[in-house]
Amino acid sequence: MTTQHIHPRETQGSTVTAAIQDHVGIRQSGAARPRTTRFVLTLACPDRPGIVRAVTGFLDDRGFDIAEHQQFDDHVSGQLFLRTEFAGGGPEATAAALSTEFGAVAQDFGMDFTIHDGRPQRVLVMVSKFGHCLNDLIYRWNTGTLGAELVAVVSNHEDLRPMAEAAGLPFIHVPVTAATKAGAEAALEDLIVQYQADLVVLARYMQVLSDGLTSRLHGRAINIHHSFLPGFKGAKPYHQAYERGVKMVGATAHYVTESLDEGPIIEQEVFRVDHVPDADALVRIGRDAEMQALSRAITWHCQHRILINKTRTVVFR
Incomplete structure (x- = not known):
C-alpha cells in the first residue's frame, strides 16, 4: 500500500487526488454488489x-x-x-x-x-493516538457486523498507521497545529469528498473541529466522548469522574455540533464501579463502554435509524 502524508498545502495536488480516486475505484469494484430494491x-x-x-x-x-x-x-x-x-x-x-x-x-x-437505497454507507474514521475504537470498528467491518464500509483512516499522528494498513485501509496523516488548523480542515474536507464518505467518525480524535466545519458536517459526523454526558465534558473526563467519586463510568456517542460535547446524543453505555479503581483504572474500564456505544451509533446511523429532533434524537432500534 502506498504511504500517504498529506499536508495542508498539498491537498489540491493532482498526484494526491489521483491516488485517492484510484483507491476509491478499487474499493468500489472490489466490493461490487448486486443492485438492491x-x-x-x-x-x-x-x-x-x-x-x-x-x-x-x-x-x-x-x-x-x-x-x-x-x-x-x-x-x-x-x-x-x-x-x-x-x-x-x-x-x-x-x-x-x-x-x-x-x-x-x-x-x-x-x-x-x-x-x-440499500447502498452501504461509506465511513471515514478520524483518530489520534488511542486505537481501541478503531480496532473494534475494523473487527466489526471485517466480520460484516458494522453495517457500513470503512474507506479510510485520517489522523493527526502516525501511531495508528500499522493498524489501519494491516486492515487494508489507507492511512492519511494530516498534522494539526494552531497555525495550520484551517489548512488541515480543508485537507479533511477534500478527503471526505474524494473518498465519497457519507459519515465521518471521530474515534477518539483529540482535536476540536471548527464551527464552520461542524456546521457543514451537520448530521454526518459522530463523536465518541469518554464520559456519560452531559457530565464531565472536555479533557480528562475519567479523571474528573474519579475526583467526584462516581459509581458509574460511561461513554457517549453523539453528533458533532458547534458546541463542544453537546451534540444530540445517539447512544450511551455505562459500567458500575466502586471506590477501588483509580483514575487510570477508570480509563481502562471505560474503553469497553466507548467501543460499544460508538459501534452501535454507527450501525444505527448507517441503517438510517436515527432522526435528529433539535437537541435530541429519535432512534428506531
Whole structure:
C-alpha cells in the first residue's frame, strides 16, 4: 500500500487526488454488489391524522411491500417521526425517482423526508493516538457486523498507521497545529469528498473541529466522548469522574455540533464501579463502554435509524 502524508498545502495536488480516486475505484469494484430494491423512508412532520395512510398508500400503489415500520409521536413538540423499510416495486425503482414522486405527499403534510437505497454507507474514521475504537470498528467491518464500509483512516499522528494498513485501509496523516488548523480542515474536507464518505467518525480524535466545519458536517459526523454526558465534558473526563467519586463510568456517542460535547446524543453505555479503581483504572474500564456505544451509533446511523429532533434524537432500534 502506498504511504500517504498529506499536508495542508498539498491537498489540491493532482498526484494526491489521483491516488485517492484510484483507491476509491478499487474499493468500489472490489466490493461490487448486486443492485438492491430495498429502500428506507425516514421523515418528520407535524403530527396530524392521515400521515401513515398516505405513506402506506403511496407504497402500495407502486407495488412495494413494507418490511419494517416504526413511528414516534412526540406529544411535546407535536411532531411525528417515521421510518419505513420497503422492498419490491420493480427493477426500475430508484431512490431519486421515488423521492420526486413522493414530493407531492410530503408537501401536503409538511414533511422533511429522505428516501435511501440499500447502498452501504461509506465511513471515514478520524483518530489520534488511542486505537481501541478503531480496532473494534475494523473487527466489526471485517466480520460484516458494522453495517457500513470503512474507506479510510485520517489522523493527526502516525501511531495508528500499522493498524489501519494491516486492515487494508489507507492511512492519511494530516498534522494539526494552531497555525495550520484551517489548512488541515480543508485537507479533511477534500478527503471526505474524494473518498465519497457519507459519515465521518471521530474515534477518539483529540482535536476540536471548527464551527464552520461542524456546521457543514451537520448530521454526518459522530463523536465518541469518554464520559456519560452531559457530565464531565472536555479533557480528562475519567479523571474528573474519579475526583467526584462516581459509581458509574460511561461513554457517549453523539453528533458533532458547534458546541463542544453537546451534540444530540445517539447512544450511551455505562459500567458500575466502586471506590477501588483509580483514575487510570477508570480509563481502562471505560474503553469497553466507548467501543460499544460508538459501534452501535454507527450501525444505527448507517441503517438510517436515527432522526435528529433539535437537541435530541429519535432512534428506531
